[in-house]
Amino acid sequence: MDVSPWRIEWSDELSMSNAEIDAEHRNFIRLVNELNSEIMSQQRDKAVVERIMKQMLDDAIAHFAHEERLFIEKLYPAREEHAQLHAELISKFRQALEEIHATEFSRLWIETGLEIRSLLINHVLFEDTQYIEYLRAE
Structure with a gap:
């Protein structure tokens, strides 16, 4: 069992009360x-780290497209601003993947892992919560 202090556990606080979105966030x-x-493992494997990051990037692109379809369907007034945040996150994910690919294990890998964790939590807790509140009010 991973007992890393960086580990994220699913909680009701992260729930968007939308089964599909919650499943994507859990992923x-x-x-x-x-x-x-993997980054903190003594047997870390660069190929595994890159595979996980590539999967995150691919899943983020699909997830953000899903959210943006909801924005259009529900006429979410801040959809353009939120879509811009998605584009910025995708850019950061791509940059992180490129940095990992270009280097061997270093403190940069740890910082990258923590940054991605922080970006994810902040986006779900602060940005996604805003559109979910709008959808609930509909």
């Missing part, structure tokens, strides 16, 4: 935990 949490576990 991100699983991937972030796998990423940080």
Whole structure:
């Protein structure tokens, strides 16, 4: 069992009260935990770290497209601003993947894993909560 202080556990606080979105967010949490576990492992494997990050990037692109379809469908007034945040996150994920690919294990890998964890939590807790509140009010 991973007891890393960086491990994220699913909680009701992270729930968007939307089964599909929650499943996608749970998947991100699983991937972030796998990423940080692999980075901190004594037997870390760069190919595994890159595979996890690539999966996160692919899943993020699909997830953000799903959210943005909901924004259009529900006429979410801040959809353009939120879509811009998605584009920025995708850019940061791509940059992180490139940095990992270009280097061997270093403090940068640890910082990258922590940054991705922080980006995910902040986006779900602060940004996604805003549109979910709007959808609930509908």
